[in-house]
Amino acid sequence: MSHSAKGSPASEPSWGKRSDLDVLNRDIPRVDGPVKATGQAIYTHDVRLPDMLWARLLIHPVPRAEIESIDLEAASEMPGVVHIEALKESGDTVRYHGDDAVLAVVAAETPEQAADALREIRVKATSLPPVVTRAQALEDDAPVVSRRRNADANVGRANERGDAARADAALAEAVAVVERTFEIPVQHHACLETHGHVVQPAPDDEPVTVYASTQSVGGTPRGLARTLGRDASRIRVLTPHMGGGFGSKFGPGLEGALAARVANTTGRPVHLMLTRADEFAIAGNRSGSRQTLKVGADSEGRLVGLKLEADKLGGVSGGSLPGPPYIYTVADDDAVSSKIRSVHTATDGSRAMRAPGHPQASFAMEAAVDELAYLLGMDLVEMRIRNLESDVHHRQLRRVAEEIGWAEHPHRDRPGTAVNGRAVGIGFGVSVWGPGGRSSRCDVTVRPDGSVVSATATQDLGTGARTYVAAIVAEELGLTVDMVEARIGDSDLPPSVTSGGSVTTGSSAPAIKDAAHKAREALEALVADVLGAPVGSYSWKGGRVSVRGDASRSLPWIAVCALLREPLVAQGEFRDFLHEGRIHGAQAARVEVDTLTGRVKVLKMVTCQDQGLPLNRLALRSQINGGMIQALSYGLLEQRVFDEQDGFLLSDTLDLYKLAGAQEIPEMVALIDDEDERPSVCGMAEAPVIPGHSAIAGAIHNACGARLTRMPFTADNVLETLYGKI
Amino acid sequence: MREMDLPPDDLSAISRRSFLKGATQVAAAGGLMGASAPQDAAEPPALAEVETLSGSSAMELSVNGTVQSVEIEPRTTLLSALRTHMDPPLTGTKEVCGTGSCGACTVLIDGQPAYSCLTLAATCSGRPVTTVEGFGSPDAMSDVQQAFCDKDGMMCGFCTPGFVVATHAALERSPGADLDELKYELSGNLCRCGTYPHVFDAAQAVQQDRARGGEGR
Incomplete structure (x- = not known):
């Protein structure tokens, strides 16, 4: 039994006036800082269970091959091997580098034994032409590696928008026109x-426990239900801490399914985390792209026409690229045309990655804006402001321009030149994102002893x-953050969202606020009997509740809670009016280019970012x-x-992938x-990753006149752009 | 390093004896791996005469001031010994790259920072090892750990133990390092979330605190 904070509330929750806030909109040291800084935080990698097996995957090193045989005999006799199985058999084909190249799984008593056994698996296979580059995929006689139904080529159906003839006509009348082809690699x-996962099997009448390094603790039970042969409600997923996702960790993946299968088969807990090389091979990526972008401007610097032809390079997946014009406005919508298609290679499929497609689009669009400004002899910031609709972008651009020292910069409407082989330049970029918010729930429990849990x-x-799961509650109840225990990372808790597209804060924070507000009003109903004022007329500050306007009528927190005879549970839900999901950002970069060696050194970067009410300024700045x-x-x-010849992934260590x-x-x-x-909250993580590389490329151009159209901006790339083929 | 003289095809025949002589003279002095530690390091035995051993043996590791006997193999890395062979396992030290590229596994050996993924546990016998857990606990953090919390020198936190140990070592070696020198000192560690500026803030806060006479716990 518990008090329930139901019924119609006396007032709606609100984030309150910023000047009244004691906890939020301040620097809040994160509540799990001490466990992280002392190595006590348990990540999925760190889970150790009695009798646990260590599992490893064998991944074929080339993207395409015909399997003649996979001989497990010697491996199965290796010390400590408990489970071994092949995922392909004689006559099967490896179709692409990625999860289809997983040939076998081994589970042994120690990680070393699992690795040893892996080496004893004998694979006979014939390599097929690799098809790892766009050029290879587009060759006339290229093998079809696309997984689209009935595909007869490696090119997906083009998404064509706008009228190319109208765009051409507008571009023909433009005063300044720039056309470039941009090449962006896979990240x-x-x-x-x-x-990876640690799966602890259980008898039919008990829940299976799965530790998962996931962005979706709530979605993972469904992802494993079929493999585990049980309803998702009887699978409990725990993610106490996780070491980064960035869009790549939404589902259990093949590695999760295999961990579950081996645990089911052996009846023992299984620890299956990818190795670093595995991670590069099968854990996703940001798609590359090749974009040919043509943009024209009138004499006032207004964009008047745009044509884009782009190939998204997402391996066996489609890849991402938003349609043009990216963020900037072209005066006449009809003068914009685009043709975007996917070109498939036999490589690991792209996944969401922090603002999917947007950094790619930004790179081409910001370059075009820079070049048009120079053609017209126009200031780079002024050119941007003329083509951005939002006042927010205008003020943010002015703010970052001031911070980077733009007004004092000697060449704002033309590139500079090197002096003694050194050139300094400044570049800009802008971002937008629509983080949204959706259904989410939170329970706030207040106990008679004064303890509070937000779950x-x-x-x-x-x-x-x-x-913020703790801090939002602390703010509402006038407590300090350490007085509220935050419980997250457990699929048995009230459901919330998958963390992707910056939706987490906009979804969960309103639900937490709603729960905290309901708890506050339920407590005020009890306090009313003691202090005499009706619900809604109390102030909760500094660990006390007092009648608003009469500080003499007050109670300390512990006395309020003592009025409870049993725990109070307030159930909060997503409230749409507590979030708003449109955000903006502007960035500036200052770089130094050594025009003799081609080396680029970034000297300074600045971002100005909006997101409504900042919940935690310290964490926000860091993000x-x-x-x-x-x-x-x-x-x-x-x-x-x-x-390109044999299809080996060369960049599969953190030495070779920088x-x-x-x-x-x-x-x-x-x-x-x-x-x-704005009196609202939302996530913002996607936005600041969008324009930084574009601003750096713009700064390189501004420094020395080299417009890099290829990433990354390595020394050879800079020298080739400056001086031609080297 | 005698075993390096072996032709590659014979690497599997490295005996524990030749391995010990070659790779772990410091450790051998501490009585590494039980009774059969080499007595005479003068003459390498001919390959054909060497007894080839495999599998695990007991050795003593001194971690965070406690000596513990662990069952390891000659090829077991210190990182693996800490994370999977200690009881209880010390999982604060993280495995990220396994190739000495990222610093997440940084520990102190004899007071010096080292990548535990590139260090054989067998070479650490008799040498004090300090992991992130050895610097403090959530209730009694070191000044560096406290500064990482105060300055928010972490996001996902997976690189944090390595950075904490590396920062302790950097401030030991270069207490007055300026920002560029701190960046150099911490350049052996990678963070994917991009927490570096707050890590630098944390390191500088410790410098300032120590310069004011604050106790470096």
């Missing part, structure tokens, strides 16, 4: 915790979600920084590389756009 998510089946990918850094890394370093490290990090300024006073 990996490179989550530091690889994908919802969300997951913290590193965003700080766990912290903005993180977006800039991932974009910097994408622009300067990251590139998946296949051996991520930005400490020495690449410039001065970084994350500005929270406090002119955005």
Whole structure:
């Protein structure tokens, strides 16, 4: 039995005036900081269960092959091997590098024994032409590797929009026209915790427990139900902590299904985490693209016509690219035409990755805007403001321009030139995102002893979600964050959303607020008997409740809770009016280019970002920084590389697939756009990753006149662009 | 390193004896792996005479001030020993790349930072190892750990233990490092979320606190 906080509330929840907030819109150290900083936080990788088996996958090293035989005999006799099975048999084909290339799974008593057994599996296979590049996929006699039904080529049906003739006519009348072809490589998510699960089997009458490194603790039971042969309601998924997802960890994947199957078969807990090489091979990626973009402007700098032809390179998946014009406005909608198609290669399918498709579109569009400004002799910021509809973008661009030192910059309407082989430039980019919000629930429990629990089946990918699950309740009840226990990462808790597309905050925060508000009103109904004022006329601050306007009539928190005879449970739901999901950002980058060596050094990056009410300014700034850094890394370093002749993935270690490290990090300024006073919340993680590499490319161009049309911006790329073939 | 003289095809025949002589002289002095530790390191025995051993043996590891006997093989890495062979397992030290590229597995050995994924556990006998758990606990954090919390020097947190250990080592080696020097010192560690600026903030906060006479716990 418990008090229930039902019935019609006396008032609707609200985020309140910002000046009244004691907890939110401040720097809140994350509540799981101490366990993370001391190594006590348990990730799926770290789960250790009695009698647990260690499982490993054998992945075929080339994308396409005919299997003659997979001989498990020697491997099965290796010490410690408990389970071994082949996933392909004689006559089967490996169709692409990815989950289809998983040939076998081994489970043994120790990780070393599993690795040893893997090496003893004898595979006889004949390699087929690899089809790992766009060019290979488009050859006349290319093998068809597309998985589309009845595919007779590796090209998907083109999505054509607009009228090409109208666009051509508008471009013919434009004062300035730029046309470029951009090539963007495939990027990996490179989550530091690889994908994987620990599955603990159970008798039919008990729930199976699955630890999962997932962005969807609530969706994972459904994803494993069939493999485990039981209803999703009898599968409990736990994600106490997880080491990064970035869009790649929505479902259990083949690795999750195999962990479940081996656990079912052996009756023992199974630990199956991908190795780093496995992760590069089968855990998804951001699609590449090849875009030919032609844009024209009138003498005032207004965009008047645009044509885009683009190939999305998502391997066996479709890839992502939003239609043009990207963010910027072309005066006449009818003067925009596009033809976007997927070109399929025999490589791992792309997955969602932080703002899917948007950084790719940004790279081409921001380049066109820069070049048109230079053709017209126009300031880069002014050119942008003329072609962006939103006032928010205008003020944000001015803000980042000021922070980066634009007014003092010597060449704002033309590229500069190098002095003694050194050139400094500044570039810009903008972002938008629509994070949305959807159904989510939260339970807030207040106990007679004063303890508070806020519980919802969300997951913290590193965003700080766990912290606001507590902080929102603390704000509403006038408590400190440490007085509220946040419970997340458990599929048995009240359901919340899959964390993708920045929807988590916009969905779960309103439900938490609603639950906290209901708890507050239920407590006020009890307090009313003591303090005499009706529900809705109390102030909850500093661990006390007092009658608003009469501080002498008050009770400390512990006395309020003592009025409860049993725990109070308030059930909150998503409230649409507590979220709003349209956000904007602007970025600027300052770089130095060494025109003798081609080396690019980013000196400073600035972002101004809106998102409604900032729940936790400390975590927010860090996430903005993180977006800039991932974009910097994408622009300067990251590139998946296949051996085109035989199809081996060459970039399958963190030595060969480069991520930005400490020495690449410039001065970084994350500005929270406090002119955005919307009384709503939403997530924002996608937006700051969108334009950073575009701003860096623009800064390189502004520094020395080299317009890079290929990523990453390596030294050879810079030199070739400056001086031609090297 | 005598075993390196072997032709590649014979690598599997590396005996425990030649391995010990070649790779772990420091450790051997500590009585590595029981009674059959080599007595005379002077003459390498001919290959044909060497007894080839495999499988696990007991050795003592000194981790965070506690000596524990663990069953390991000669090829067991320190990272694997910590994460899968200790009782209870010490899982704070993370495995991310396995190739010495990312620093998530950083520990101190003899007070010096090292990648535990590239270190054979057998070489650590008699040498004190400090992992992230050895610097503090949630209720009694080191100054570096506290600063990582205060400055939010973490997002997903998977790189954090490595950064905490690396930051302790960096501030030990270069207490007055400026920002560029700190970046150099921490360049052996990767973070995918992009938390670096707050990690630098944390390191600088510790520097300032220690310079003011705060106790480096």
